[in-house]
Amino acid sequence: MNTTRVARWLLLSIMALMLGAGWWAPCPYDRQFRDQIAAPPSQTHLLGTDSVGRDRFSRLLYGGRISLFLVPAAATLSVGIALAIALGAALAGGWRESAATALIDLFLSMPWLFLLLAVRALLPLNAAPWLSVGTTFALLGLLGWPGPARVLLAAAHVQLDTAYVLRARASGCGPLRLAIIHIAPNLAPVAWAQFWTTAPAYLLAEVNLALLGLGIAEPLPSWGSLLRELQSLSSISHQPWILVPLGVLIVTLGCSQVAWKTGDYPT
Amino acid sequence: MMRLFRLLILLSALQPAVAQWGGELRFCLRSEPRSLHPDKVDDDASELVRYLTGGVLVRVNRLTQQAEPSLAVAWKVLDGGRAIRFQLREGVRFSDGTPFTAADVVFTLETLVDPAIHSPEAEPFRDVHALAEAPCTVMVRFPGTLAGGVRLFDQVAILSRRSPLKEAATLGPFHVSEHKPGAYIRLERNPYYWRMHAGRRLPYLDAVRLDIQQNRDAELLRFRRGEIHLISRLGPDQFDELARDRTGDVKDAGITLENEFLWFNMSPAAPLPAYEKAWFNARDFRLAISHAIHRDDLCRVVYHGHAAASAGPFPSTNLFWFNRNLQPHAADAVLARRLLTGAGFRFQGDKLLDHQGHAVEFSVVTSAGNQSRERMAALIEQDLAAIGIRLRIVTLDFPSLIERVSKTSAYESCLLGLNNVDLDPDGQMNLWLSSSTHHAWNPMQKSPATPWEAEIDQLMREQASAPTPAQRKTLFDRVQQIVADQAPILYLVNPSALVAFSSRLRNVQPSVMNPRLVWNIDELYLAGATAK
């Protein structure tokens, strides 16, 4: 059977499960079964319960909604901004390119954690959880573009020296059309590589940010908060089923890459 | 023959274990000590180093909770509690050989109150007058009566007035020999330590190595491998794991003096809507919340049974000050609903509304990264949902939390813990006085906002100068009763002291007070060690 088709079906199934968590999940994500704390998998709790007795399977389903949509959105935002800046700087050249490079270096050097803290502090304490988590991921997306931008800028320079660009210019193609129609599609593999590297980085960033109070507020689940349980080796050895969220994440990312034929790698 | 053999076995088992001299004790500090100067101690790591190196006039025994002679062989409280005369031990020297005299005590008390240092121990000693009456006699005069003043000297490490090493010269069992910032601190035995056993100077150990290790998993790994000899603060998960695997000796030493509690922001200056302030200022609202919380579940689920429901500021392990008439507020959702209805709230479906129709929703701030508090908050959120209240959990990093709680007052409720250093209620004076910046729910009041706070102010001042411990106890019992009745602070749980130590380490007597396992460091020894 065609691998792409298998991957697409698998991905669609995962997304359908997550989106339909309200129907599929055996119980609400915040319901506590206080007589079954850290219970192993059973018929009632497919992936067991966590340290306060919440059903892990339900939390995996509901958590996927945040991770499957907000994380790719933030990564898309970063890579989109990076692509726009890289193309603009490469085509403009001269002092404009130097300014863009300087801006990239500036952004790479700044301690943006404090901006995250400051913006989150501006939100009211009783703000809805989706607002606080959305703000965090939006900021990650807005601030995460410099790394991809540098790589895309170098790749754009390589494209500028190719024959097809020379021919397009000679045919009178304007810079905007040159950037969007001719160069951008050829940068797609590099952009996708940046995307597939940035997306898991943002998901994992949520784990670290939770230590500073910038993560997803309890009791709302996310895959990042589920991965936090892996930080203890002893937990993994005694409760190996807590690796399932990691497995689901790996399968989802892998299927996405196969399913979308991004040119990131051959299928 | 077999009978003789059995008799020999029995006799050897009955013989007391002979202490072995030498060896290096190794364990971990959770953070870098901020200062090794005994007067600048304001964090746990620095306090431990001071305990192990500093010599004090009086030492509070961590098991009996009684003050015992240390560098002072005797003391006499005079002038109705306004003065204490200490008779000092003779022939004692600092770790560099400098003789210890009364002049050193005077010098220490003068240095302690230096305003540039902001020493937490300085407050009771401001305006104190110390006089060296004789080389081994010192008189300390307080400006007013200070009940229980003797125990304050447990936290005051004596400095040398004359030693060229300044504060590095110590009177305790050890002195700092090596400090690699971020990595470790090594302490070596004080060759002039005053305590003796069998004609030799204690401690039994040659050295103590304190590795700086923030990662709890790494600390546990190292304990399992035998790289460190003890862990004095285990989480409930780690405790159960070690107990299951029977690695070393694992003990629940009993309920600590630590307290986890929740309070509401009742400050009039708080940037909260008026209706919310009205909720938090209503006694029945606070009591209803308290009765809605299942403290037993907090103990069982979060602490795996290694905790006890808390009834007030002191747990039962505070042998003298605990008020035995107090009981933790029982979980009773029916009572909680009745209290809320009586306070003018009403239920609409599964939501609670106030008399103006506002849905009762508020946030609780707590420290990020503290798993126990995050879990407690999750449990409390569900408990309050059962009585129609929606609780939003907000975790903040500690500086942000401190700013909201102590500076801007921009919070609704707060879930935090207190590490009781002091057995005596005087140590919590600043929590109970309404004019204090530490008066959690409504700090820095120009005059007490409520009659019960005025009563607490008066009672605390009275007990601080009461002539006898029994009178002080009666007064503070009343304070505890008022707090239980008015519930400005909802006391939740007192966690247990969960410790682990190597089977090679002997004479260990775990205590619920800090430092839990090494409070008798000069009596600890490692089996199989050899002296240097």
Place this chain on the structure above:
Amino acid sequence: MTGIPEHNRLGRLGRAVARRVSILLLLVITVTILSAVLVRLAPGFGMDESQLDLRLSNDSVASVRTELESPGTLLGLGNAVARLAHGDWGVSLALHQPVRELFLERSSLSLRTFCTGLFLAWTASFAAAVVLAWLRRPALDVCAALATGAWLCLPAAVIAVLCLYFQLVPGLALSAILIPRIFRYTRNILQAAASKPYVLAARARGVHEPSLMGRHICQPAAPELLALAGISISMAVSAMIPVEALCDSPGIGQLVWQSAAARDLPVLIYLTVLIAVVTCVANLVSDTASTLLSPEAW
């Protein structure tokens, strides 16, 4: 096309480098000022755990707060810059030690971690990417991509704990975090270079594979690889912070983590300057080398 005279080429390059160095200096000053403002405006500045100590009186708490907030005032910042000009880096608010001493104590360990991590990461990633480009087996490529995808999903805390469990140096933890990232970029760059028509032509003409890899694939890809090298240094600097913090390695990364948590402005200013200088110099060097290697420059 006629070649550009060498002295003209070197002159142009020299002017470009000089321009970048002056931009670098301006950048460092801008980063310093902006970072100080960010830290100052972030919540929790001037706050310390000691302010919750019940033993401190109102006056003591106020005094501690004033002391901690003073470096964040305009005067405080101005004094810090003036002191820096005289080589005085100030005193850490959290650790009460001179900042210069803190740096010097920790820098050698961090440098070791950084160099080990980056060297291992590049060696492993480049070697794996070259092997994949050489073998040209799609199945292997898919496996490698999926494996690195899975590897990317591992939290840094898990990697750090594994290193602690197996008693590995923090440099290995750092390389474990960098390898999947550097590998993916390198693989794409080499694959794009390998799919060029002239490579196919060279292969059809019987050019040996090693020569093909070196002259026709790696060499043309050098500018992109060098750009990636510059960015990998920034990645390594960023990754070193959680690695050292989680592995309890007393380096500069751990100092950054602790200083950020404590809002230790004097330490943070100098750490930011250090990171800015490292980032900008790395990018300057990689861009210059990339320009030198680019045939169009000559």
